[in-house]
Amino acid sequence: MKASLSETARVRLFITIGGVLIALFMIGDLELLPVELEAAYLTNRLFVQLPLVVALLAFTFHPRFPEFRQPAFLLTVMALTYANYYLIYLCWARAGFSFPYEGTLLYAFFGFFVLGMAFRYAVALMLFSSVGFSALMVAHPVYGNFTLISAGFVLASLFIGVIGRHRLDYLLGQLQAANEELVRLSTTDALTGLSNRRALMSESETLFAVLQRSEQPVAVFMLDLDFFKQFNDRYGHQQGDRAIRIQADLLRSVFRRQTDVLGRYGGEEFLVVAPGMSEPECRARAEEILRGWQAQALANEGSPGGCTLSCSIGICQGSASDFSSLNHVIHCADEALYQAKHGGRATYVFAASADHDRAPLAVARDAGVAS
Ligand SMILES: Nc1nc2c(ncn2[C@@H]2O[C@H](COP(=O)(O)OP(=O)(O)OP(=O)(O)O)[C@@H](O)[C@H]2O)c(=O)[nH]1
Known part of the structure; x- marks a missing residue:
């Protein structure tokens, strides 16, 4: 070079x-x-x-x-x-x-x-x-x-x-x-003002490398709106865009620490990397998001899931040094999100945090729905 x-x-x-x-x-x-x-x-x-x-x-x-x-x-x-x-x-x-x-x-x-x-x-x-x-x-x-x-x-x-x-x-x-x-412009998502995928991955990689070296805990949240296609089809693309912005604002208000990295992963999918976050804290954040959507009460009539728009969350939490890479943690959180979708949506699911290398998602360890 x-x-x-x-x-x-x-x-x-x-x-x-x-x-x-x-x-x-x-x-x-x-x-x-x-x-x-x-x-x-x-x-x-x-x-x-x-x-x-x-x-x-x-x-x-x-x-x-x-x-x-x-x-x-x-x-x-x-x-x-x-x-x-x-x-x-x-x-x-x-x-x-x-x-x-x-x-x-x-x-x-x-x-x-x-x-x-x-x-x-x-x-x-x-x-x-x-x-x-x-x-x-x-x-x-x-x-x-x-x-x-x-x-x-x-x-x-x-x-x-x-x-x-x-x-x-x-x-x-x-x-x-x-x-x-x-x-x-090249690092910001125009619709939400959050980091776009490229910037999100770059910031997350940097953060994860630091956490891995210092053996600190990390939590990765994967969030996806439920039955969003139906919402888009029924209420139109502009309302869909509005829902995506609401999700972004909600995430901004829930993940307020300067060290939290959040951004739009793609479509209606968002990713958050929260350093040093414990499991109870993750649970509290996830419930806050689910409650936030309940409070929005955005009609999504005709969706198989119910009459208001909701969000599913997959969480992977553990010591950063237990994971081989950031992609590995994201993969675990994605698997947990998959479980949340199949467990009825409008919920959060934790990925198992032990032995990630061998079993990316051993068990969906815990799940919760906002009360
Ligand atoms: N309005 C709007 N829609 C988007 C945007 N990006 C992606 N979408 C739409 O998001 C929808 C995602 O649909 P799917 O991936 O089938 O997911 P879903 O309908 O939410 O179903 P589940 O995730 O299984 O609950 C598609 O209809 C996309 O067109 C966007 O920027 N704006």
Whole structure:
């Protein structure tokens, strides 16, 4: 599998590339500079600018780098920019040489787009860089007749860079929101708002693995509406949808613990994985659900089971470590549900919890009907 670089490793790579670029520019700059400026230039680049890059690189190894990365980027790029301003001043003051200012812009754009400076830090960099450059131009006519246009070019470029950073942040924000919505849509059942089967299985697998490792009890409930086909046929699909939503709301109100995982398993079938739930607690929850349906008193005339819509529940409860897999527990709960259906419906049935591997459902251990 292809390993992707972590964000910090990526930043380290970019900082290193930045350092290499500074070193490469030195070759070009030395060709351009009068000989008497070379020593000052090399001192500035080798003993100020490159060490600043190395210091930033070293800081990426500090445990608090993620927390302080933005101020660190700002300070470093600011320091590099002002070191460049000093170089421009020095070349002008010592030899009347107009050292190019474009490198300053490269630093800013490197900060904005490669290091990914946050918008407010980018604005701070733009302001500090603009003030420094303007002050330099006012104090020293380094670029002669080109002073004004040079200042305009620097200020406009910094401004455009900041706007670009803002636009990028905005678009990335929209992309992130769209991604989050896609994840929500792909994991949620549109009718009930509960987890859909894919998300339900994924959450349940994760939970079950934890419970298995820590040898904790687990309870799995399989719930299915009774004679739902007749209900749909008689009252229509919309009423059927409403009944499914009622079941979802009922489950939400009964399984309220944050650790309970519940979702729509398919059609009118629901699955609940409740960690750490004891048998009496399971019984209480199941009875609450059955009573809930009794209270709804949703007519289902013509069904062989009676005149109101009801629900059957299969429960498998035991130590998670006694089961080979989550599928195994679900299978046991499904078998118990089958027993509930054949035992008259509107009831709950416990699967036997011992020796699951050998006998997925040894006996339907207990059954109950809401009183
Ligand atoms: N309205 C509606 N009906 C659905 C939905 N999903 C599945 N169904 C219906 O649910 C019914 C399930 O019927 P069966 O599996 O035969 O089960 P049943 O009639 O409830 O019988 P028992 O489970 O044996 O009590 C089918 O008629 C499906 O069309 C849904 O999202 N909305």
